[in-house]
Amino acid sequence: MRAFADLLDRLSLTASRNTKLALMVGYLAETPDPDRGWALAALTGELSFDAAKPAFIRKAAEARMDPQLFRWSYDYVGDLAETVALVWEAKPGANREPQLSEVIDALTSASRSEVQRLIETWLDALDPTARWALLKLMTGGLRVGVSARLAKQALAQLGGVEVAEIEEVWHGLSAPYGDLFAWLEGRSDRPSAVSPGRFRPVMLAQAIDEAVDFPRLDPAAYVAEWKWDGIRIQAVNEGGVRRLYSRTGDDISKTFPDMVEALDFEGVIDGELLVVRDGALASFGDLQQRLNRKTVDAKLIQTYPAAIRAYDLLAEGAEDLRHLPFLERRERLEALVARLGSGRIDLSPLQPFETWEGLADLRSDPPEGDAQLAEGVMLKRADSIYEAGRPKGPWFKWKRDPHLIDAVLMYAQRGHGKRSSFYSDYTFGVWTTDALGQRSLTPVGKAYFGFTDEELKQIDKFVRDNTVERFGPVRSVRAEPHFGLVLEVAFEGLQRSTRHKSGVAMRFPRVHRLRWDKSPGEADELTTLQRMLD
Template identity: 40%
Template sequence: MRAFAALLDALAFAPSPAVQVRLMADYLKRAPDFDRGWALAMLAGGFDTACVRPAALHALAAERVDAEFLRLSLDFVGDPVETAALIWPESGTEPCPPPLAEVAPALSSISRQAAPGLLARWFDRSDLPVRRALAQLAAGRRVPGVTPRLARTALAAAFSADLGAIEEAWHGQAPPYGHLFAWLEGRAPHPEAVAGFRPLMPVCPLDETALASLDPACCRVERQWSGMRVQLVAESGLHRLYSGSGDDVSRLFPEIVAAMEGLAGVFDGVLMAACGPDGPPYRPAPPEALARRLGRKTVPRRLVAEVPVFVRLFDMLFDGGEDIRPLPLRERRARLEARIANRTRLDLSPVLAFEAAEAQDAPLVLKPADAPYLPVGPPWRVRKAPPKTVRALLLAARPGGTGERGPDYSVALLRDGAPVAVGDAPCRLESVERDRLDRWVRAHVTGRYGPVRAVEPALVLEVAFETVRPAPRRKAGLALTRPEIVRILWDLPADAADSVDALNAPVSRPPTAGRASRSLPSGSR
């Protein structure tokens, strides 16, 4: 357990996903059989260890320490889970923490009534790093930045294995993954998964130079839809829906699983919220509508009715039991069209004429018409829509997680002279300018709401974005899609910000007044 606790601490402070992958790979190579299996289960997100609420941990600590000392400590630390682990009195004996192979199964099966007592016994046997790890696991906390896909990437790196082969076997395995590790070490054949996930074709940006050299006759062009990429798998009487990262999300969208009845094959598409039940074809709703269906353990019937969803399909990997990935795209597309004709909850992504697509002000996906479906081969290319810009006011800052993303900044436009928020934008400037912006935020704080710092609306930013979408929950009634800060106009007054009406026809322009920060070249964003 000590080694896993040290890993969690290191992951929390890792500066980038690449470092997190290296740390996890090193642990998986060194850890003994059962420990590495349970560790992988918790890191990959398919294993629920949440068994206590933060209030229960706070009450547990109150039984062991002075109430005033606990109150002051909680006020200083700010988190009851972390506070309980830090303030717990040492037992005075040599620490003998429980092994990870004991901790993981116990946390996943114990009741909420019995969990505090078990944790107290473990805390008494453990030193601070282990107590902190136990508290985080029992509260169901995840390490920031560590996704299930990242954990599987680390597993592939640890054993020099193909990530695609791990993805295909993953959903047929259960913790502590004995058969999977046996295959990775060459002691067993590749485990087969029934109705498992298959690796998806990657999508990469396309620059304008490469676009000019493309042969229109050899390409299929489709719009890039705003939604969640998914894979539909119907095999051996089983129907499953996977996210683009390989997570089984079938329970969140039971109507899509029901719509797969009678299908046989594996399909690639985008899940979107629908504006209504009429279709196919369906009319996509704004992306925030789909967000209401995500991040849940179960979905109530009321929400299923309020937010109908559909899948817009654009490729087919298996036709029944036949693997058609080696076939060219035009043949796979023809089979796809025949299989899903007149099915509810499913429709097709329209193929656009190359000349008409070039004139569209929307992201486009370009696919070689004769290419097979090979995730390790040449990727599909995306031509991003030309960015639009507006001058916006800074309203608030929220700290970011691990990696290079950094904080998010709430930005606003003017309506009747008052700022109204239109989105949260990361900052894509050089580190010198980001540090200067951080100092400005600290000097102009007007209020704190948890980790969010509100500031006086006095700093004008140039914000790039792709499109404008309706947002009924915002005061502005709309929001920016994929906004990012590309310039800081330090010397402009607050009334130089654009009004909400400017979003009807935003214009990209250089700052003619005021001293602007220098943004990074487009290739380094």
């Protein structure tokens, strides 16, 4: 536990990618099996324990200290693991620090009541840093700025292999990865990548830089298609094993049983998961109703029917197609989708264009139908092979410009964790006019990012200087036609909402710019937003 705790602590203290890599490589090289394997599983997000619930940890803490004081502390620190690690009053005694693998074994096999008891024993035995590591491990989501991808890069460095090789074998492996380390350390052959239904590492697109990229790219070398506003998935049917993966390789089959049932092909399709109703694409909000659900019922499936819009074919039958140029894979895909004749799997059509200007027009003014809901366009080199990662050059995404409105800051709430000393969550509003011609502000959304650290300080100061009322962690601020703070808010889309008083809900709102130069009276009207709905 000690080495793992030190690793997490040091990872959380550096923002440098290279330092993080070096820390992980060092840890993996020096730590024996199986501890390092479990640490790897924790870093790549492969661990979850049914018997360990955040509620247990809270209960244990509230039993050990004044519950009221604990709740205030939690409110300010903002992170359960960190709070408990710091406030835990250890009972003195001869407790022995547990090994990482010991903790994992216990969490995997122990009953809930045993876990409850073990938590206290462990917390008593460890110092604050190790307590924090233990609690992070138990609750999942380490939040030390390490993606699964970065952890795999550390493995690649450790073994002197390409990260794509790690990705390739990854889904055939399981924690604590003894066979993987044996291979990386030259003690055995590469583990088999042949596990039917496995995930193939995804190829991602670079965001295009209009000024730099267009002048040097030849439009004739690229094909375009819409950038669909759903979630990227990989649909696999191999030797009877059917799986639906997210683009990070999470198996989401259980969330979409209806979709899994429709995978009547042999191969691997790369595409977008969407909600399609009577042949017409529904908004992302509809898809959201189906995401992150552990159980799904027939009604949900019927109300939000999922479909796949296919754009690539990575394998057909037993044949790997990833080394073929895009257009050849595309031909195979078109033939497969046509043979399939399924209402649940269709093609993402290619959009012909001659010049970049022509494509720009298409992007800013899409034709009637599904394209109206697209996020922008994708550009793929006609000859690009399917390459894992985000290679520079073959694929580009060109998102539509976000919507912008000027809104007025109405309420501010203290943030959590690192930002708990700042008012960093902002509720903003726009003007409405009632029957008597009275203008008032209606809240339309909440934003808690998009600003720089310096801007955060400025807004925080504004909030403190202009507080009208305090409601616990929330302050209302002065928002009058001639005095207040105007925020230029960017967002991706707008939907009708019955849950919000304003009747609209924004997708992905963030603070785009602070408009100190504008007076609140000049901010937008709700009618501007309502027009965007139609």
